Amino acid sequence: MKLTEAKQQFISSWGAFGTHWGINRTMAQIHALLLISPDPLTQDDIMEELDISRGNTNMNIRELINWGLVERVLIPGERKEFFSAEKDIWKVVKQIVKERKKRELEPILQLLDKLEAVEGDKKDKHVKTFVDTVSSIKKLGKQADKTLDTMIKAEETWFVSALMKIFK
């Protein structure tokens, strides 16, 4: 397979993949494009390569910057802004985990704390099932939260080798 075709496939699958994970197609595609570009690109490069509008490009680049996956790069002597993606995939994964944890896991754990304190007779099976379900989700969620915290701090080599030990 030629590089041009391989790039296309990579970008388009990464986009499709993203949509399964609550990330919009274009944002994932821009990320993919920057991941495989040896040098930083401008908005115009990205627009042209992916055939998308200026507004769309701009919005999604900014969102990628918010997620900490892409950064602005200043090239001396150039008027335009350039963008480049973090290439260390382990860092990328940690960054995504960190953001999603903050945006999604933490709010739901807060809610579960409140819901666990529902009024009512624990002998009523409706109350009991509700409380039991909420408690067990909370328990697993808290565990996941801690685990992810440690993972976010971990070095890849350490993390992988530690995992290798248990998950032999």
Place this chain on the structure above:
Amino acid sequence: MKLTEAKQQFISSWGAFGTHWGINRTMAQIHALLLISPDPLTQDDIMEELDISRGNTNMNIRELINWGLVERVLIPGERKEFFSAEKDIWKVVKQIVKERKKRELEPILQLLDKLEAVEGDKKDKHVKTFVDTVSSIKKLGKQADKTLDTMIKAEETWFVSALMKIFK
């Protein structure tokens, strides 16, 4: 907080949560409702409780069954079908991981295998960056794949205590 209100909140947040993870709102809500219901429910119960149409209810129940999260229950002497959700959250998580791994991780790993074999001179920085990126994603992906396989087989107690040891 009263049970009725707590239930509503649980169902609606679970629905919102689901949408961040590529699961549609209704499917997540039906799942939430069944999780906190002590007894199996019929389609009509679910339609009424969530105020959704028959078609929508039916489609999403079937999808939950495909995911292995809900099962049909036969109640002797009843004509209608009843449905109930697996209540053991650890089993639920394992089941979701298993399905998503199969549906999403595995196909992308296959693709990466193909893309890694791109033609071209490795001294060309475009080729090099592409191959390096693809290889490192593949490496991490394969590791994740193995880890998830072990997790799917694991007992919760075993799993949690093993994690506790490394992620002290």
Place this chain on the structure above:
DNA sequence: CCGAATTTTCAAAAAGTACTGAAAATTTAT
């Protein structure tokens, strides 16, 4: 078998989400 109850399907409508393009705002070189 028959027919009522129940489940399933699916075309059309509604709702939700993303994209465009042009205008406004900002930046920078001179």
Place this chain on the structure above:
DNA sequence: ATAAATTTTCAGTACTTTTTGAAAATTCGG
């Protein structure tokens, strides 16, 4: 300061996904 280059915004449009509801198919008791 000026104006050209560049970036940002956002109302309207296009696209995608979800939902409805009624018709078709299926199931099951008698």
